[in-house]
Amino acid sequence: xxxxxxxxxxxxxxxxxxxxxxxxxxxxxxxxxxxxxxxxxxxxxxxxxxxxxxxxxxxxxxxxxxxxxxxxxxxxxxxxxxxxxxxxxxxxxxxxxxxxxxxxxxxxxxxxxxxxxxxxxxxxxxxxxxxxxxxxxxxxxxxxxxxxxxxxxxxxxxxxxxxxxxxxxxxxxxxxxxxxxxxxxxxxxxxxxxxxxxxxxxxxxxxxxx
Amino acid sequence: xxxxxxxxxxxxxxxxxxxxxxxxxxxxxxxxxxxxxxxxxxxxxxxxxxxxxxxxxxxxxxxxxxxxxxxxxxxxxxxxxxxxxxxxxxxxxxxxxxxxxxxxxxxxxxxxxxxxxxxxxxxxxxxxxxxxxxxxxxxxxxxxxxxxxxxxxxxxxxxxxxxxxxxxxxxxxxxxxxxxxxxxxxxxxxxxxxxxxxxxxxxxxxxxxx
Numbered sequence: 001x002x003x004x005x006x007x008x009x010x011x012x013x014x015x016x017x018x019x020x021x022x023x024x025x026x027x028x029x030x031x032x033x034x035x036x037x038x039x040x041x042x043x044x045x046x047x048x049x050x051x052x053x054x055x056x057x058x059x060x061x062x063x064x065x066x067x068x069x070x071x072x073x074x075x076x077x078x079x080x081x082x083x084x085x086x087x088x089x090x091x092x093x094x095x096x097x098x099x100x101x102x103x104x105x106x107x108x109x110x111x112x113x114x115x116x117x118x119x120x121x122x123x124x125x126x127x128x129x130x131x132x133x134x135x136x137x138x139x140x141x142x143x144x145x146x147x148x149x150x151x152x153x154x155x156x157x158x159x160x161x162x163x164x165x166x167x168x169x170x171x172x173x174x175x176x177x178x179x180x181x182x183x184x185x186x187x188x189x190x191x192x193x194x195x196x197x198x199x200x201x202x203x204x205x206x207x208x209x210x
Numbered sequence: 211x212x213x214x215x216x217x218x219x220x221x222x223x224x225x226x227x228x229x230x231x232x233x234x235x236x237x238x239x240x241x242x243x244x245x246x247x248x249x250x251x252x253x254x255x256x257x258x259x260x261x262x263x264x265x266x267x268x269x270x271x272x273x274x275x276x277x278x279x280x281x282x283x284x285x286x287x288x289x290x291x292x293x294x295x296x297x298x299x300x301x302x303x304x305x306x307x308x309x310x311x312x313x314x315x316x317x318x319x320x321x322x323x324x325x326x327x328x329x330x331x332x333x334x335x336x337x338x339x340x341x342x343x344x345x346x347x348x349x350x351x352x353x354x355x356x357x358x359x360x361x362x363x364x365x366x367x368x369x370x371x372x373x374x375x376x377x378x379x380x381x382x383x384x385x386x387x388x389x390x391x392x393x394x395x396x397x398x399x400x401x402x403x404x405x406x407x408x409x410x411x412x413x414x415x416x417x418x419x420x
Contacts, residue, residue: 010413014408015389015402039391041394092305093306171410179250191403194224195224198220202287
């Protein structure tokens with residue numbers, strides 16, 4: 001296993017993992033790289049290269065054992081390491097993420113949600129409580145949470161970010177369409193849905209056709 | 211302007227666009243590449259290279275005019291070309307996307323939502339109606355919509371995809387954690403939130419620290 005796997009490889013490995021999960025549900029024991037390639041409309045050599053990162057070689061003509069390949073991806077991408085996170089902003093997007101299928105299978109544990117709307121505080125979403133945002137700093141310290149998923153409206157994004165930084169949050173997964181201004185020791189991962197969508201439309205010709 | 215801008219450049223250009231939107235709100239007229247670089251914690255030369263795609267050179271010591279740079283990004287990424295899309299699945303994620311800040315500024319028009327739950331049909335979310343999924347084929351033909359945003363639960367993902375393909379949908383922006391099996395003329399863009407999150411954790415050291 002190489003120390004630094006590129007973002008694109010990680011992205012594809014998680015897609016392979018989804019395929020393997022489906023295969024296990026269907027009780028299929030083996031999978032070949034051309035089968036994976038066909039499902040994703042990508043090149044077979046690409047699939048084999050990605051799987052080479054896992055140091056696992058399939059058997060000729062039989063392919064990879066589904067369960068072994070799945071476990072190797074989980075090990076390489078550290079699914080078993082629990083990553084505790086808070087969701088900040090219990091609107092539709094925050095709630096959707098709190099309910100998102102299978103987050104926990106990937107080692108991702110949403111330990112609480114935060115909001116400032118009185119009618120939301122105390123609610124439980126997928127067994128996770130919504131707390132008043134004033135309690136965030138205490139709860140972050142108590143539970144040693146350093147990851148926040150930011151799902152507040154655009155206009156509050158920077159103000160809430162400043163508060164998160166003061167509260168000891170070190171990693172922000174940013175779902176707002178804002179670029180956040182943070183000190184250099186804070187890491188922000190911009191989900192940038194608009195950017196993802198535009199990749200799709202600009203490079204795949206939708207703009208011309210639709 | 212080059213014909214094919216890489217996905218990473220598109221992604222960064224949309225982030226620059228967010229920064230420029232903020233600057234305009236604050237009535238700031240000029241911005242420099244080091245200012246952009248600092249906000250995003252990236253390299254200044256990277257910013258200048260990206261902006262070179264737009265064929266726009268800033269003035270020495272003054273930087274770029276915020277309004278001009280913003281317009282050039284909009285032109286290059288075709289924000290003005292309207293892209294009509296349906297949201298399929300009016301759960302929390304579908305509703306969040308229907309309400310998502312500023313989608314329309316990027317030329318992205320959600321013309322309707324679809325669901326099969328009776329209590330949701332007829333609802334209006336951000337002025338967009340939720341229709342019975344049975345009406346999708348007709349409405350797609352009538353309004354010439356070929357893009358669907360898939361936000362149904364994991365277990366219905368493939369079944370609904372088959373239905374979308376039969377209904378004339380050509381492009382699927384897939385928010386479910388499933389790899390969809392589609393004919394080769396259908397384009398799927400996997401949002402793959404899990405993959406994005408794991409890029410963040412595996413390559414930025416969260417797994418080790420959290």
